[in-house]
Amino acid sequence: MARVAVIGAGTMGHALALVFALGGHRVRLTDSNPETLAKAQGLMETALATLVEGGEAPKDWTSGHLAQAVTRHESLEEAVDGAELIVEAIIEVPEAKRALYERLDACAPPDAAIASNTSHLDVFPLIPAARQRRAMIAHWYTPPYLVDLVDMIPGPQCEPAAFEQVFGMLKAMGKQPLGLKKFVPGYVANRIQAAIGLEVQHLLDEGVATAPEIDAAIIHGLALRLPILGYYAKADFTGLPLMQAVGRNKSYTPPEPRGSSPVLDRLVAEGRTGVLAGAGYYDWPDDPAKLFEARDRRLIALKQAMREIGTMAGLERDA
Numbered sequence: 177m178a179r180v181a182v183i184g185a186g187t188m189g190h191a192l193a194l195v196f197a198l199g200g201h202r203v204r205l206t207d208s209n210p211e212t213l214a215k216a217q218g219l220m221e222t223a224l225a226t227l228v229e230g231g232e233a234p235k236d237w238t239s240g241h242l243a244q245a246v247t248r249h250e251s252l253e254e255a256v257d258g259a260e261l262i263v264e265a266i267i268e269v270p271e272a273k274r275a276l277y278e279r280l281d282a283c284a285p286p287d288a289a290i291a292s293n294t295s296h297l298d299v300f301p302l303i304p305a306a307r308q309r310r311a312m313i314a315h316w317y318t319p320p321y322l323v324d325l326v327d328m329i330p331g332p333q334c335e336p337a338a339f340e341q342v343f344g345m346l347k348a349m350g351k352q353p354l355g356l357k358k359f360v361p362g363y364v365a366n367r368i369q370a371a372i373g374l375e376v377q378h379l380l381d382e383g384v385a386t387a388p389e390i391d392a393a394i395i396h397g398l399a400l401r402l403p404i405l406g407y408y409a410k411a412d413f414t415g416l417p418l419m420q421a422v423g424r425n426k427s428y429t430p431p432e433p434r435g436s437s438p439v440l441d442r443l444v445a446e447g448r449t450g451v452l453a454g455a456g457y458y459d460w461p462d463d464p465a466k467l468f469e470a471r472d473r474r475l476i477a478l479k480q481a482m483r484e485i486g487t488m489a490g491l492e493r494d495a
């Protein structure tokens with residue numbers, strides 16, 4: 177059992193607090209916004225209930241267990257007191273992260289490891305020198321209590337033992353940490369997701385298809401094969417000479433990254449910021465907690481089916 181502090185109780189932070197609690201650790205959760213910190217309890221309890229009901233968390237885990245495993249603290253100093261691992265899950269704003277790391281340098285235990293959940297940022301230059309020896313990225317995917325991949329990148333001065341300790345902790349929690357030798361913005365899966373994002377935003381912005389049509393193309397065209405074949409096993413079934421021809425013919429040229437999407441900017445300007453706002457690319461009229469629950473139930477069913485089905489690709493291929 178380790179003492180883990182999670183900084184940031186938003187979309188990822190509340191879920192990460194639950195992941196580490198279910199992993200048998202003692203968690204302290206904090207957020208600079210007291211309202212978000214207060215809401216985190218209900219979000220964790222809803223997610224826990226869905227996991228228990230779906231057989232992805234021990235049957236005897238109640239909100240009482242959760243309350244013992246995860247405590248919420250408005251004070252950053254209190255949250256990191258005694259922490260062996262500090263998970264940073266605050267907003268993806270470099271200056272906000274830099275300021276937080278400065279504060280952590282002043283108040284966190286000297287030997288605490290700091291693991292950032294940043295999606296794409298090279299956070300290491302933002303971390304004070306004294307903290308570099310135990311600084312790393314541990315990037316999770318939402319929801320982290322169901323998606324097992326964790327991109328793990330040691331900071332340039334991170335001690336191997338510190339990195340291995342956190343890596344081993346995540347493995348012991350049943351997660352799939354993927355260690356990368358060096359920082360690459362977006363790691364592997366996030367880069368692929370960003371490339372998809374560039375393409376689908378282009379298709380939407382250019383009026384080629386609507387968001388539901390593009391999602392339908394992904395769901396009915398690509399999604400079925402991905403869990404079984406990934407990219408490379410699928411290429412083997414396609415035939416590599418055709419893969420060569422597609423490249424040789426320069427059949428695909430990616431859209432120029434523009435750094436913004438007119439449709440996305442319009443949606444945000446209209447307050448359509450996603451599920452928590454009741455609308456984004458889609459309308460989401462139901463209570464957000466019910467929507468997260470509905471998402472998680474489906475992900476649990478799919479994850480359990482995949483355990484039965486197995487895969488023909490990846491590090492655990494059983495072909």
Ligand SMILES: NC(=O)C1=CN([C@@H]2O[C@H](COP(=O)(O)OP(=O)(O)OC[C@H]3O[C@@H](n4cnc5c(N)ncnc54)[C@H](O)[C@@H]3O)[C@@H](O)[C@H]2O)C=CC1
Nearest residue numbers: 184186187188207208209212265266267268293294295318
């Ligand atoms: N949302 C997602 O699906 C994923 C996000 N990430 C990354 O995780 C990090 C957090 O993302 P989200 O949870 O989506 O953001 P969020 O906006 O939902 O939550 C971030 C929280 O950080 C808090 N915060 C800001 N400054 C703080 C400070 N100095 N001290 C304490 N709390 C502070 C905010 O009040 C907010 O509640 C970002 O780096 C993001 O790139 C990574 C994987 C997935």
Ligand SMILES: O=C(O)[C@@H](O)C(=O)[C@H](O)[C@@H](O)CO
Nearest residue numbers: 294295316317318365366369
């Ligand atoms: O998809 C995820 O959960 C992660 O890859 C993320 O970091 C965020 O979603 C972000 O990259 C936006 O796609």
